[in-house]
Amino acid sequence: MLENQKINIKIKLSVLWASVTFCYLYGDYFELYTPNKVSSLITGENVLDSPTKLLIASIILVIPSVMVAASIILKPKINRILNILFGTIFTLMMILIGVNSMTEWYSFYVFLAFSESIITFLIVWYAWNWPKEKTV
Numbered sequence: 001m002l003e004n005q006k007i008n009i010k011i012k013l014s015v016l017w018a019s020v021t022f023c024y025l026y027g028d029y030f031e032l033y034t035p036n037k038v039s040s041l042i043t044g045e046n047v048l049d050s051p052t053k054l055l056i057a058s059i060i061l062v063i064p065s066v067m068v069a070a071s072i073i074l075k076p077k078i079n080r081i082l083n084i085l086f087g088t089i090f091t092l093m094m095i096l097i098g099v100n101s102m103t104e105w106y107s108f109y110v111f112l113a114f115s116e117s118i119i120t121f122l123i124v125w126y127a128w129n130w131p132k133e134k135t136v
Contacts, residue, residue: 013071027112083127091120
Protein backbone atom coordinates (compact mmCIF):
# COMPACT_ATOMS: atom_id res chain seq x y z
CA MET A 1 0.00 0.00 0.00
CA LEU A 2 1.14 3.52 -0.74
CA GLU A 3 1.38 5.82 2.21
CA ASN A 4 -1.05 8.75 2.26
CA GLN A 5 0.31 11.51 4.47
CA LYS A 6 -2.19 13.68 6.32
CA ILE A 7 -2.05 17.19 4.85
CA ASN A 8 -2.30 20.19 7.14
CA ILE A 9 -5.53 22.18 6.70
CA LYS A 10 -3.56 25.37 5.99
CA ILE A 11 -1.76 23.70 3.09
CA LYS A 12 -5.02 22.31 1.70
CA LEU A 13 -6.61 25.76 1.75
CA SER A 14 -3.57 27.43 0.22
CA VAL A 15 -3.41 24.90 -2.62
CA LEU A 16 -7.13 25.29 -3.32
CA TRP A 17 -6.76 29.09 -3.50
CA ALA A 18 -3.80 28.67 -5.88
CA SER A 19 -5.85 26.31 -8.05
CA VAL A 20 -8.82 28.63 -8.28
CA THR A 21 -6.51 31.57 -9.05
CA PHE A 22 -5.11 29.63 -12.03
CA CYS A 23 -8.66 28.96 -13.25
CA TYR A 24 -9.49 32.69 -13.03
CA LEU A 25 -6.37 33.55 -15.02
CA TYR A 26 -7.07 30.94 -17.70
CA GLY A 27 -10.66 32.12 -18.04
CA ASP A 28 -9.60 35.72 -18.53
CA TYR A 29 -6.88 34.68 -20.96
CA PHE A 30 -9.15 32.41 -23.03
CA GLU A 31 -11.73 35.20 -23.18
CA LEU A 32 -9.27 37.11 -25.38
CA TYR A 33 -10.04 34.55 -28.12
CA THR A 34 -13.77 35.30 -28.22
CA PRO A 35 -15.18 37.37 -31.10
CA ASN A 36 -14.69 41.14 -30.82
CA LYS A 37 -12.86 40.93 -27.47
CA VAL A 38 -9.51 42.24 -28.70
CA SER A 39 -11.11 45.02 -30.74
CA SER A 40 -13.12 46.13 -27.68
CA LEU A 41 -9.91 46.23 -25.67
CA ILE A 42 -8.26 48.38 -28.32
CA THR A 43 -11.18 50.81 -28.58
CA GLY A 44 -11.77 50.91 -24.81
CA GLU A 45 -15.38 49.79 -25.21
CA ASN A 46 -15.34 46.91 -22.75
CA VAL A 47 -16.56 45.98 -19.28
CA LEU A 48 -13.45 47.45 -17.62
CA ASP A 49 -13.63 50.78 -19.42
CA SER A 50 -12.65 53.07 -16.55
CA PRO A 51 -9.91 53.38 -13.93
CA THR A 52 -12.48 52.77 -11.18
CA LYS A 53 -13.71 49.51 -12.74
CA LEU A 54 -10.13 48.33 -13.22
CA LEU A 55 -9.38 49.08 -9.57
CA ILE A 56 -12.50 47.20 -8.40
CA ALA A 57 -11.59 44.20 -10.58
CA SER A 58 -8.04 44.30 -9.19
CA ILE A 59 -9.33 44.35 -5.60
CA ILE A 60 -11.63 41.41 -6.29
CA LEU A 61 -8.91 39.35 -7.97
CA VAL A 62 -6.20 40.12 -5.42
CA ILE A 63 -8.25 38.33 -2.73
CA PRO A 64 -7.70 34.75 -4.03
CA SER A 65 -4.04 35.53 -4.72
CA VAL A 66 -3.47 36.86 -1.21
CA MET A 67 -5.44 33.97 0.32
CA VAL A 68 -2.77 31.57 -1.01
CA ALA A 69 -0.29 33.07 1.46
CA ALA A 70 -2.83 34.10 4.11
CA SER A 71 -4.05 30.52 4.44
CA ILE A 72 -0.56 29.52 5.54
CA ILE A 73 0.39 32.60 7.58
CA LEU A 74 -2.75 33.54 9.54
CA LYS A 75 -3.72 32.11 12.90
CA PRO A 76 -6.46 29.45 12.72
CA LYS A 77 -9.42 31.52 13.98
CA ILE A 78 -9.11 34.45 11.55
CA ASN A 79 -7.89 32.07 8.85
CA ARG A 80 -11.05 29.97 9.17
CA ILE A 81 -13.32 33.05 9.12
CA LEU A 82 -11.67 34.57 6.03
CA ASN A 83 -11.69 31.27 4.14
CA ILE A 84 -15.39 30.75 4.87
CA LEU A 85 -16.23 34.38 4.02
CA PHE A 86 -14.23 34.71 0.81
CA GLY A 87 -14.89 31.12 -0.25
CA THR A 88 -18.64 31.74 0.03
CA ILE A 89 -18.46 35.08 -1.80
CA PHE A 90 -16.43 33.65 -4.67
CA THR A 91 -18.61 30.54 -4.91
CA LEU A 92 -21.76 32.66 -5.27
CA MET A 93 -20.04 35.10 -7.62
CA MET A 94 -18.87 32.32 -9.95
CA ILE A 95 -22.29 30.63 -9.97
CA LEU A 96 -23.83 33.96 -11.04
CA ILE A 97 -21.18 34.52 -13.69
CA GLY A 98 -21.61 30.97 -14.98
CA VAL A 99 -25.40 31.27 -15.20
CA ASN A 100 -25.12 34.62 -16.99
CA SER A 101 -22.47 33.42 -19.47
CA MET A 102 -24.35 30.59 -21.15
CA THR A 103 -23.62 31.16 -24.82
CA GLU A 104 -21.79 28.98 -27.31
CA TRP A 105 -18.67 31.14 -27.29
CA TYR A 106 -18.63 31.28 -23.50
CA SER A 107 -19.14 27.57 -22.79
CA PHE A 108 -15.49 27.47 -21.67
CA TYR A 109 -16.30 30.27 -19.20
CA VAL A 110 -19.29 28.37 -17.83
CA PHE A 111 -17.13 25.27 -17.42
CA LEU A 112 -14.44 27.24 -15.60
CA ALA A 113 -17.03 29.04 -13.43
CA PHE A 114 -18.50 25.66 -12.47
CA SER A 115 -15.01 24.30 -11.68
CA GLU A 116 -14.13 27.42 -9.70
CA SER A 117 -17.38 27.11 -7.75
CA ILE A 118 -16.49 23.56 -6.78
CA ILE A 119 -13.01 24.61 -5.66
CA THR A 120 -14.26 27.55 -3.60
CA PHE A 121 -17.01 25.37 -2.12
CA LEU A 122 -14.25 22.96 -1.04
CA ILE A 123 -12.45 25.89 0.57
CA VAL A 124 -15.58 26.68 2.58
CA TRP A 125 -16.06 22.99 3.43
CA TYR A 126 -12.51 22.48 4.69
CA ALA A 127 -12.49 25.76 6.62
CA TRP A 128 -15.88 25.00 8.16
CA ASN A 129 -14.64 21.56 9.24
CA TRP A 130 -11.29 22.87 10.49
CA PRO A 131 -9.81 20.18 12.75
CA LYS A 132 -9.94 20.89 16.47
CA GLU A 133 -6.91 20.57 18.72
CA LYS A 134 -6.85 17.36 20.65
CA THR A 135 -6.96 17.96 24.38
CA VAL A 136 -5.19 15.57 26.67
